Amino acid sequence: MSDIAMKQIPLVIAVTLSIAGCGKEQPKKVEIRPVRVTSVQHALSGDTISLTGQIQAKDPINLAFRIGGRLQERTVTVGDPVAPGHGRRED
DSSP states (O other): OOHHHHHHHHHHHHHHHHHHTTSOOOOOOOOOOOOOOOOOOOOOOSOOOOOOOOOOOSSOOOOOOSSOSOOOOOOOOTTOOOOTTTTOOOO
């Protein structure tokens, strides 16, 4: 073989391997993990106990607000869905 042909063989092999490596990516297999499911049922489980006392937080926290004054109106409550622009204060 000629000297030029010998220099082209590694080039042809490199181009062929790089094109072969551009194939489609194999999809990743999703691992299915088993879960334990239990249904909740209401059942009587003993005598009713009545206790008296006071309930207090384990760690009391003092809250401070940046703006003083009274809250005149609250248009939403905890857990209500809020759309953009809903529940804003008006100037």
